[in-house]
Amino acid sequence: MSDTAGTTPSIKRRLIAMVYEAFLLLAVDMLAVALYLLVTRNSHAPVFQFGLKVWLFVVTGAYFTWGWTNSGHTLAMKTWRMQVVTNGGTRLPLTTAVVRYLLAWGWFLPALLACTALGLKDKSQVGVALIVGIVGWSLTALLDRDRQFLHDRLAGTRVVALPKKTAAPGAAPAEAS
Template identity: 25%
Template sequence: MRTTEPTYASPWRRLAAIVYDGCLLFGVLFVASLIPALLMNTANLGQSPATDSVVHELNTPLHGAFYQAYLVALTVGFFGFFWRKNGQTLGMQAWRLKLETVDGGRISWPRCAARVVAAFVSLGLCGLGFFWIWIDKDRLSWHDRLCGTRLRVLPKAEKS
């Protein structure tokens, strides 16, 4: 039997999984923001406004440092849950990608948190950390290098 080297994820496959997971994460963060916003505004229900103008303003707790930390924790929790469970988010499952450590193991919670933060930094620097994949001989992004992880393409499931 012939063994084959693992195939590492191409930039386009990664991008497709990022878009898919970004849509899912948007929904999670939307609902996670909607719940406290509704709870904080229940005191104002049933009251008529003093003017006819529309005010688009969030309550103070929904745009402070605590709220931002809440969203970061949810983001780390979203990715960490899937990465720790089986190494795949839903977008990664759709594109047959699997996240693993460089020795093929499961990623730890501290690495999950570091990878999410490093990925946002990579993205924030005009995507340079992601564009690095085209240059890197192992097709690793900055956050892969920093955290000792890699994205591997899984083989297609054989039809029975």
């Protein structure tokens, strides 16, 4: 794929795909939690609580890096016809995918650190902090000449739109059911 093979999807389209991604990731993480609780026999010791957070971080990272290195997209990105590629237009190598995953925590990490520093624990306060952080990170695309988010710029990647699939010439149209 060349650098001009796909245009940058709109910020709105990428954010909507991220919301869809959050629902898919919720299902993946629920399965990961169930497995972890089964293996640890639902122990509530602090080391197991910390271990669960590490486990979810790793499972989430594996979900994204596998999709980005295998096909160039996750299920949500495929649904919204988007693909992540290197700036040269090639599929992401594993190290680049891992770097992109770590940098993408910029969507949430500053807000979570601010909540910790300020001692915010109320769900509404944490929610507002996360929304402010997400909006702030979204605005980074407005400052970028190619409308890429900051984590893509820093990782040397870009999200491109994929064309709509068209029926082959002479193929019968799909029947409505």
